[in-house]
Amino acid sequence: MTFTVIRVQLLKLWNSKPQLLLTFFVPVLFFSIFALIFGKGLKGSAPGSLKIAIVDEDQTDLSRAVIADLAQDEALVVRTIGGAKIGSEASSDDKEAEQTVPLEQAEEWIRSAGIVVAVQIPAGFEAAEDDAPEGRVRLLADLSDQIAPRLVAAEVQRSVGRHRVEAVIARARAAAILRRLLARSPRDDQPVRDDANGDASNTPQSGPPNESESAGSPPQSPFDGPVFPPWYVVPGQSTGGDANDLTTALGSVVSPEAEQAGAVSQVGEAQVDTIDFFGGSKQNPIVAMYAAGIAVMFLLFSANNAGEALLIEQETGTLERMLTSRLGLNRMMLGKWLWMLLLGTTQTTVMFLWAQAVFQVDLWGHLEGFAVMTLATSAASASFALFLATLCRTRSQLQAVSVVLILSMSALGGSMVPRYVMSDELQSVGLATFNAWALDGFNKVFWRDLPISSLGPQVGVLAGVTLILGLTARLLARRWEQD
Amino acid sequence: MTFALRVSGASKSYGSRAVLRDVSLDLPQGQLLTLLGPNGAGKTTLIRSICGRVRLDQGEIELLGRKLSPSGDRSPLGFVPQDFAIYPDLTARQNLEVFGRFHGVTRRRLRYEVDEALAWSLLIDRADDLAGDFSGGMKRRLNIACGVLHHPAVVLLDEPTVGVDPQSRERIFEMLDELRARGTAIILTTHQLDEVERRCDQIVVIDSGRIVAAGTLDQLIDATVGRDQELVVTLDRHPLRVPAHFALEADGITLTRRLSQGVRDLSLAIAEVQLLGCRVEQLSVKTPTLQAVFLKLTGKELRE
Incomplete structure (x- = not known):
């Protein structure tokens, strides 16, 4: 008799096609829809899915490099005034220049839902102190999309960090080369103070370089000044420490041990402020x-x-x-x-x-x-x-x-x-x-x-x-x- | 003579299946006409075509002397469907108000008409109860009241007494009598043949979409089974022979005989039965009925 009860229910289900549809088809359909939404279809994982604009008020090598990185990111589409969507093919300086738009234009695009994020690199960004206002990238974001600003912020931080590290290395190498040249100069009787290659005979000094000179007389060459930009913080030190302790600093930056310890990512990491474009006053x-x-x-x-x-x-x-x-x-x-x-x-x-x-x-x-x-x-x-x-x-x-x-x-x-x-x-x-x-x-x-x-x-x-x-x-x- | 309703040559087919074949009927004002027929005979189709819900292939319908177009104004009609076509989640009063408005009763008259209808259908005490909580008989009465609130000249009722107890059925037929007394012409389909015999002015028998007989009860009886009474004798066992003028029914123990000469035939018939040597279990004399007419005209086989 129990079997008969089951049979009755089975027959009722079989005879009701709509019920059959609801029981077996609808769950599969909804699984598929949500699998599409949260699976491969998730925004940010698809090429060209985030539309941004860039406001470059700095116009420096660093800002241009960051713009180039953003333009080459497959997930991003940089909107330009001409309407062209510049993607990974944009690499020339001209195209980089086109990619920047005035702040007012970027704001208008956000307001009209043309973009979700505007990256504003303020004037003086490259040269700014770490905690100076102009040293912080601003993301004007439509926070109705809560994912896009985070993705763009991460990309900006990664790009700025990488280029700053490259700048440190380049400056350090240049300084080392020039100092070596100066050291070989007949009229230069100063000892070589540092060497990027870490020559053991040239023991790195701690403290400001050439203290005796700096205390009493002006530097004799432009390379006697600080090697690192003001935003640079020596990894592992709460303050700048002796930023001009070149070997120490460079060693911390480029050595595999330092990289493994995450030092590279700390070097020059950009401070990014995400600004709620619409909701600030709400x-x-x-x-x-x-x-x-x-x-x-x-x-x-x-x-x-x-x-x-x-x-x-x-x-x-x-x-x-x-x-x-x-x-x-x-x-x-x-x-x-x-x-x-x-x-x-x-x-x-x-x-x-x-x-x-x-x-x-x-x-x-x-x-x-x-x-x-x-x-x-x-x-x-x-x-x-x-x-x-x-x-x-x-x-x-x-x-x-x-x-x-x-x-x-x-x-x-x-x-x-x-x-x-x-x-x-x-x-x-x-x-x-x-x-x-x-x-x-x-x-x-x-x-x-x-x-x-x-x-x-x-x-x-x-x-x-x-x-x-x-x-x-x-x-x-x-x-x-x-x- | 102006009829309240005239149907002339009405025909309707769905594909190759004819559901109405040249149906004609006349209904004077204040008369009750009953449509009889087996299930699927075409009664409901005829009523729906009068209501404008079925477009006829041929034929025409006149309402109060005015020819009706398929989508013409049918406000002098009242329709009471077989189903409980009321809102169960509204009260009886609210149902009446709603259908009164649908039928064009003015707001000014509505309250009066609703109270009248509630009293008429004996629902005044339950006026503010939900219709869904009513018994079958109460729902039937409300169903009828909703269809006649606007005082139509012709009311069409499709099996208004299905599934109700004898008391409710009696009250429903009393309501129909009251309507008729007001001059309302009524077309009714029902299987309550005893009520039809008692109350109907005209009977129309439909079978397979065709009118097979029409007239008063007496006319139908005369035309079909005749006025002779019938002797019915049930014996205790199968008789060895069947007497002259008797017929043996299918059960093998019931004999029937027409009594064309009245009492004289009766005494002769009883004497013949006694000669059979069987014990008589039951004996009755039947007068011709509408059921006999109906079975005679439409046969005894099921039509479902």
């Missing part, structure tokens, strides 16, 4: 984006429930009764659509009111944009729900189809996982969902503080979805008009 700004994401997803579920009511009315004969009254199909569908619009608008408003009350999302400050986006999104959701309700013949069909579609749209459209973590390909796929457009619109309103006029593309797409799905639903509903 309270809890990220929450607005998550509120929008969740709101859009539940908007779809609510609208779908309302659409399901249509099928319930069909199954119970209530729809037939309504259609024999004066109501008619057009008014009935318009009424359903308006109800879904009202429900969606109210639901989203309640969510944002809660977000304002509890999480300090600035709803009142963005009321117009919020109203436009909420209406546009709710309208699209309503048409979508009507479309599904008229497409499906039974409630079980609707349940299966809507679960698959709504969860897929929410996953790809950014309601579940922010789209910025997705690869460009997945982000493009996401644009086929109206979740993505809706979230982009809310993002513009709450995150970028853009005016309503900037919502044209989002509102246009949502209005198009509303119209197309609404008209399609009306066509599909003809089956209810007359047999």
Whole structure:
């Protein structure tokens, strides 16, 4: 008898194809979507997935070298004024020069979502002291993407560190060579003070070089000054120590032991300040984006429930009764659509009111944009729900189809996982969902503080979805008009 | 004469399957017409075509003397479907208000009409309870009330007494009587033949989409099984022979005989039965019924 119970359940499952779909197909589908998002499709791992701009106010060899490194990084696309995306092929000085843009331009691009990060290398960066303000690279970042700034910061630090070490080595070698030359000069009676090759006969000195001279008379050659730039800190010392103790310093830099101990990475490591371009003056700004994401997803579920009511009315004969009254199909569908619009608008408003009350999302400050986006999104959701309700013949069909579609749209459209973590390909796929457009619109309103006029593309797409799905639903509903 | 409803030559096919074949009927005001027929005979299709829910291939429908187009105004019609076409999560009052508005009852009159309908359907005490919590009989009454709240000239009821107890059924037919008394013309499909015999003005029997008989009960009886009474005798065992004028039923122990001469035939018949030497278990005299007419016209085999 127990076996019979199992058999009954098995037969019920087999006879209900929608249930079968939900049980076996949907989990596989969602596994695949999230595998794509978090697997090979993760942003930053794909070539050309991060768009940045560079503001080079230093215009030195170091800054140009850093720019070249960033341009050659496959994960980055450096945006230029000419519109060209300079990638790994950019290596000439000219191209490097083109890659820098004015700060105002970079800010404008961030505001319009053209880039996610602007790298600002301040004037005097190369020559700056370690703790001087101009010695710090600034990343103006759109922190709605929380991954990109970290990736760019790491790349900047790595590049600056490498070039500074190279500069140290180059200067040290040059100084050593010149000092050797000076030492061989007939009129130079000074002993050779240091040697980059670490000649044992020339024991390195501790303390400032040539103390006797420096105490009483000016240096006799330009190479008698400090060998290392002011930002250089001798590894293992809390202060600069004797930075001009060339052998000691160079040994620490280039010896395998030092490299193994991580000394190289410490040498000249850039201080990078990440500046929240949009959220600096806001309270809890990220929450607005998550509120929008969740709101859009539940908007779809609510609208779908309302659409399901249509099928319930069909199954119970209530729809037939309504259609024999004066109501008619057009008014009935318009009424359903308006109800879904009202429900969606109210639901989203309640969510944002809660977000304002509890999480300090600035709803009142963005009321117009919020109203436009909420209406546009709710309208699209309503048409979508009507479309599904008229497409499906039974409630079980609707349940299966809507679960698959709504969860897929929410996953790809950014309601579940922010789209910025997705690869460009997945982000493009996401644009086929109206979740993505809706979230982009809310993002513009709450995150970028853009005016309503900037919502044209989002509102246009949502209005198009509303119209197309609404008209399609009306066509599909003809089956209810007359047999 | 202006009929409340006229159907002329109505035909409808789905592919090669004809569901209505040249169906015609006339319904004067204040009359109750019953559509009888086996399951799948075309009764519901005919009602749905009158409601405008089925587009006829041929034929026409006139409502109060006005020819109806397939999508024309049918506001003088009231429709009560077989299902509980009400909102279970609304109260009885709210259901009536909703369907009243759908049928164009003005807001000013709505409250009055709703109260009237609640009283008429004996639901006034449960007016503010959810319809989903009602018994089957209460749901049926509410279902009917929702269809007639706007005082239609013609009401179409598709099996309004399915699944209700005798008390509720009685009340539902009383409600229909009251409607008829107001001058409302009613078309009803039902399998409650005893109620049809008692209350209907006209009976139309449909089989396979075609009208096979139409008229009053007496007319149908005269035309089919006749007015003769029938003697039915159940014996204790299979008889050795079947007397003249008797017929042996399929069970082998029941004999039937038409009594065309009334009491005189009855006494002769009883005498013949006694000669068989069997004990009589049961004896009855039956008058012609609608069921006999129905079975005569449509046969006894199942049609499902």
